[in-house]
Amino acid sequence: MLLAEYTNFTLRALEQVRNTANFGWGIVVLIAIASYIYTVEVQAKNWPVVFAGIGLFLMDVFNETVNALVLHFSERAALWTTTGPTLYQPLIGLTVEIMFLFSFAGIVFVKSLPEDRQMKILGLNNRVFMVFAFSIFSVLVELVLRSAGIFHWEYWFWGTPWGLPTIVVFGYATFYAMSAWLYDMGDNRARQLKVLGTLAAVDLAGILVFGVMLGWM
Secondary structure (H helix, E strand, O other): OOHHHOOHHHHHHHHHEOOHHHOOOHHHHHHHHHHHHHHHHHHOOOHHHHHHHHHHHHHHHHHHHHHHHHHHHHOOOOOEEEOOOOOOEOEOOEOHHHHHHHHHHHHHHHHOOOOOOOOEEOOEEHHHHHHHHHHHHHHHHHHHHHHOOOEEEOOOOOOOOOOHHHHHHHHHHHHHHHHHHHHHOOOOHHHHHHHHHHHHHHHHHHHHHHHHHOOOO
């Protein structure tokens, strides 16, 4: 593949993908924060919350795998690309800071859900409302990062202005919907573990096949 086929921001991102030059102690801090958050929930036996957090993280891993494959097959750019200072960037659109953010974003989300699943907010079921409220907020954060020049979109269907609804639905709503679904299963641990096991198997297969074996990521 000729380097000239890549966008400028893609070239900048590729220079730091899996480059350990910026590795720092901040990664240890991120691990400590995530560990504390999950330990608190496990000690309280809030298993629906724990599973909701893991589920959202696994959904993000799937999306990041697909995003990396878009870069491989387009030979131009991924759907989203991250540049700028980072402790480590494992994939074209994923930094270690983003990875840890999504590791506990699901916990934050489900702890914000009303206890009454049937309650309505502005005429909508509160689960539907909260999924889209968090998704829209997440896209607004992306817009801020884009304006700062460290987050990039290339395609009309995944960017501003026409692609924003697509990002809301497929970039985030699926994450939060999965998290809410796992949480609302309550104490049905067997079913929750089955869902998480399936997600983890798909993610692992994608990483091993497309990343390790084929080198497409």
